[in-house]
Amino acid sequence: MLAVLPRRLLGAIPVIFALVLAVFTLQKVAPVDPVAALVGAKAPPDVYEAARVELGLDQSLPLQFWHYLTRAATGDLGQSSVSRTPVATDIATFLPVTLELLFVSLVFAAAVGCLLGLATAQGWRGSGVLRVVMVSGASVPVFLTCLLGMLVFYRFLNILPITGQTAYVDAPTGPTHSLLIDSLLAGRPEVFVDNLYHLVLPAFCLALIPAAAIGRVLRSSLEANLRADHTRTARSVGLGEKAILVRHTLRNSLGPVLALVGLQLAVMVGNCILVELIFARPGIGFYIARAIDKADFNAIAGVTLVVGVLYVVTNIFVDIAQSVADPRVAL
Amino acid sequence: MAVAEYYAAPGLLQYRGRAGLAVRQYFHGTSVPNYVAFGALAVIFFIAVFARQIAPYDPLVPAGEAMAAPNAANLLGTDTVGRDVLSRVLVGMQATWFGALAVVAIGALVGGLVGLIAGAVGGWFDTVLMRITDAFLALPGPILALAVVAALGRSYTNTLIGVAIVWWPLYTRIVRSEVRKLRSSPHMEAARVGGVSWWRLMYRHLLPGAVPVTVVAASLDIAALVLMLSSLSFLGLGAPQPAPELGSMSAQGLSYVFSAWWIPVMPAIGVALIAIVANFAGDAIRDRIRDR
Numbered sequence: 001m002l003a004v005l006p007r008r009l010l011g012a013i014p015v016i017f018a019l020v021l022a023v024f025t026l027q028k029v030a031p032v033d034p035v036a037a038l039v040g041a042k043a044p045p046d047v048y049e050a051a052r053v054e055l056g057l058d059q060s061l062p063l064q065f066w067h068y069l070t071r072a073a074t075g076d077l078g079q080s081s082v083s084r085t086p087v088a089t090d091i092a093t094f095l096p097v098t099l100e101l102l103f104v105s106l107v108f109a110a111a112v113g114c115l116l117g118l119a120t121a122q123g124w125r126g127s128g129v130l131r132v133v134m135v136s137g138a139s140v141p142v143f144l145t146c147l148l149g150m151l152v153f154y155r156f157l158n159i160l161p162i163t164g165q166t167a168y169v170d171a172p173t174g175p176t177h178s179l180l181i182d183s184l185l186a187g188r189p190e191v192f193v194d195n196l197y198h199l200v201l202p203a204f205c206l207a208l209i210p211a212a213a214i215g216r217v218l219r220s221s222l223e224a225n226l227r228a229d230h231t232r233t234a235r236s237v238g239l240g241e242k243a244i245l246v247r248h249t250l251r252n253s254l255g256p257v258l259a260l261v262g263l264q265l266a267v268m269v270g271n272c273i274l275v276e277l278i279f280a281r282p283g284i285g286f287y288i289a290r291a292i293d294k295a296d297f298n299a300i301a302g303v304t305l306v307v308g309v310l311y312v313v314t315n316i317f318v319d320i321a322q323s324v325a326d327p328r329v330a331l
Numbered sequence: 332m333a334v335a336e337y338y339a340a341p342g343l344l345q346y347r348g349r350a351g352l353a354v355r356q357y358f359h360g361t362s363v364p365n366y367v368a369f370g371a372l373a374v375i376f377f378i379a380v381f382a383r384q385i386a387p388y389d390p391l392v393p394a395g396e397a398m399a400a401p402n403a404a405n406l407l408g409t410d411t412v413g414r415d416v417l418s419r420v421l422v423g424m425q426a427t428w429f430g431a432l433a434v435v436a437i438g439a440l441v442g443g444l445v446g447l448i449a450g451a452v453g454g455w456f457d458t459v460l461m462r463i464t465d466a467f468l469a470l471p472g473p474i475l476a477l478a479v480v481a482a483l484g485r486s487y488t489n490t491l492i493g494v495a496i497v498w499w500p501l502y503t504r505i506v507r508s509e510v511r512k513l514r515s516s517p518h519m520e521a522a523r524v525g526g527v528s529w530w531r532l533m534y535r536h537l538l539p540g541a542v543p544v545t546v547v548a549a550s551l552d553i554a555a556l557v558l559m560l561s562s563l564s565f566l567g568l569g570a571p572q573p574a575p576e577l578g579s580m581s582a583q584g585l586s587y588v589f590s591a592w593w594i595p596v597m598p599a600i601g602v603a604l605i606a607i608v609a610n611f612a613g614d615a616i617r618d619r620i621r622d623r
Contacts, residue, residue: 018466022475026482135614139606141558143565143581144599147588151596155589270473274565278585292481292566304478311471 008316017069019308023301024068028061030297038081077302082294087302090287095306096178097165098272098283101206104199105268106261108207113214113257120215121222122245130215137212142271145205146278153201160201163280166194202279206271210264214257221256225249255326262318269307365615372612375428375605382425386418390575394418398591408593410584416593419575420601426570427577428605430491431556435549437495442502443545449503450510451533461507464500472497473559480568487570490563494556505548509541543620550616554609561602577602 027034036043039051052058056067071077077087116134120127153160161167165179172179172186183191225231226249234244273285280286284303291299378385387406388394393413394405401408407416449460467475480493513519514537522536563569564578572579577598584594 012469014462015466015469018463019470022470023478026478030482031484135610136603136607139554139558139603139610141561141578141599141602141606143562143578144596144603147581147585147592147596147599150588151592266471266473269471270477270559270562273477274562277566288477289566292477292568295481297482300478300481304474307474308470311474312469315469 004320005316008319009313012312012316015312016309019305019312020069020072021065023304024065027297027301032295032297034297038079072305077305078298080291080296080299082290082296082299087299090299091284091302091306093177094282094284094287096176096181097281098276098285100178100180100195101199101203101276101281101283102265102268102272104196105203105206105272106210106265108203109210109214109264109268110261112207112211114218116211116215117218117222117257118245120219121226122241131219134212134215134219137208138216140208142205142209142274143278145208146202146275149201149205150278161198162201165198165281166191167198168194202275202281206268206275209271210261210268213260213264217260218253218257221253222249225253252326252328255322258318258322258325262315265311265314265318269311362618364611365618368608368611368615371608375424375608378421379425379428382421386415386421388415388418390414390419390422391573398587398594400591401593407597408591410580410594411587411591416597419580420577420598423575423577423580423598424601424605426487426575427557427560427564427602430487430560431553431605431609434491434495434498434556434560435552437491438498438552439502439545439549441495442499443506443541445499446503446506447510447533447538447541450507450514451537457507460503464503467497467500468504473562476559477563477566477568480563485568485571487574487576490560490569493568494559494563498552498556501552502545502548505544506541509544510537513537513540547613547617547620551610551613553613554606557602557606557609 034055035048035052035057038055039047043051056064059067075088077091079085080087080090083090116130120130120134149160150162154162168188168191172182172188172191174182175185176182179195180192183189183195222245226244228249231244231248234248239248272283273288275281276283276285277289284307288300288303290296291303391414393409394415395409395413397409397411397413399405399409399413405415405417407420410416410419445460445464449457476494476497479496480490483489483493519532519536522532527536560569561576561578561581564576565582567579567582569576569579572583580598581595581602584591584596584598587594588596
């Protein structure tokens with residue numbers, strides 16, 4: 001299956017090129033003057049002009065684009081006008097925190113979604129209520145889930161923490177910037193557990209919408225497969241419902257679910273920004289929210305590029321997983 | 332007429348006017364939950380149109396004690412400067428609802444037009460357009476929308492433009508695939524043989540066939556758009572303060588969640604209400620159109 005990987009990665013190049021072009025165009029149409037952002041609005045004309053030349057803004061647009069493209073390819077995403085550090089360094093610090101959240105959240109979403117799908121497809125007791133929950137769950141804005149989660153699990157029950165990554169002030173800060181990995185590398189399992197504990201509520205809030213979506217799609221594809229001819233044959237030779245479900249319908253129902261997960265990742269990445277902001281997690285969402293607030297377009301552009309590329313590559317793997325689950329899906 | 336009445340099905344006779352019959356026929360076969368969904372949709376439309384008339388107070392002017400809990404005078408309480416939360420939520424629902432409708436309308440019109448032309452013309456033109464929409468669809472929409480809005484600058488119009496820019500390719504795909512299917516259908520062949528002009532073929536013989544799928548996709552998209560618009564507003568990418576926008580109201584009230592929960596929670600519930608109704612109504616519309 002991995003044999004198709006190089007071809008798919010090559011196929012992603014035009015898409016990534018389009019992404020860079022889009023971000024470059026946005027930078028050009030943005031009303032923010034990048035020179036003034038660097039030297040200040042009251043800089044003398046000669047300083048301003050020198051900075052303009054230094055940034056390469058005196059060159060023609062195609063040349064500027066070429067420089068932007070080559071710099072982006074080598075990992076130079078410009079400088080953040082707020083932190084005055086390279087955007088690439090900032091992203092390397094903030095992104096791992098977000099990836100942790102997304103990963104844990106995806107695990108939650110898959111578990112809850114599969115449970116919902118199985119329960120409603122088999123008509124367990126109370127599954128009618130679950131169906132309404134699934135439709136409504138996909139309609140609740142993520143900030144409402146977060147607010148209610150905070151009120152219930154922190155204010156009233158007081159069983160889950162709501163801010164930051166860990167309560168340990170001496171938690172390790174390097175080398176990967178992912179606290180789950182760093183704490184294990186530093187031999188501090190108690191920090192690892194505490195970080196997971198801090199992840200539960202944000203990850204769950206982020207997982208609700210994809211879980212509802214996974215549940216809906218799994219239900220409809222399971223129902224189609226449970227009505228299929230091969231299932232009827234399996235039933236007629238006397239297999240039990242459980243065996244039919246596990247051996248004959250579950251795997252070939254996973255294709256649409258995986259396709260959906262690929263799409264839902266875009267929604268999750270977007271919602272992740274809000275979740276990190278609300279739960280004060282120092283991730284990429286926190287970074288981009290600050291950049292929006294301070295009109296730091298280099299940072300926004302850098303995050304858009306990195307997240308876009310990660311999304312495209314992840315979706316290639318999702319496609320491959322889809323054809324592993326269901327070999328009829330052509331790559 | 333007497334004979335016709337005599338042979339007509341008994342159920343039809345109770346509808347004297349043509350209008351009553353038309354309504355009856357239109358809703359024939361609609362299930363009860365779908366009636367409820369359409370009813371809720373009508374209520375949301377009513378609230379959206381008459382928000383400023385229904386709102387008990389001016390959404391921009393203090394109307395009571397600051398941070399008062401929900402009470403008889405202020406049904407949903409007041410915010411940090413004493414403005415009525417109910418009034419602000421109602422007016423915010425208006426902005427969100429019409430914003431989502433506007434984006435869907437722009438997306439369906441622009442995207443649909445591009446899809447129609449691409450599907451009808453075919454050839455390299457079609458290939459190029461489809462590559463462009465492929466690239467759009469392969470990228471994470473919410474992040475792209477965020478970057479576009481951040482680049483254009485903060486205003487509600489820019490937010491709508493930014494979201495519409497990432498939204499139209501969906502409709503291009505849908506309309507194109509439908510048009511490709513219709514192109515080879517017998518009625519097109521008949522029209523072509525009959526010497527119908529190219530333009531007339533497009534708008535009279537291809538376009539109407541693509542309308543139902545577009546309407547279904549659009550109605551199912553409204554809920555997602557409501558959520559995206561309110562999320563952008565939560566991040567400060569919407570109408571600037573002090574405009575009553577649901578997302579930004581919730582973000583502003585975030586630090587008061589434990590002292591005055593109604594300030595951030597009520598606007599968020601407003602968003603959820605619109606999105607839930609839009610989702611159920613979208614499903615109902617899909618059922619109706621599919622059953623035809």
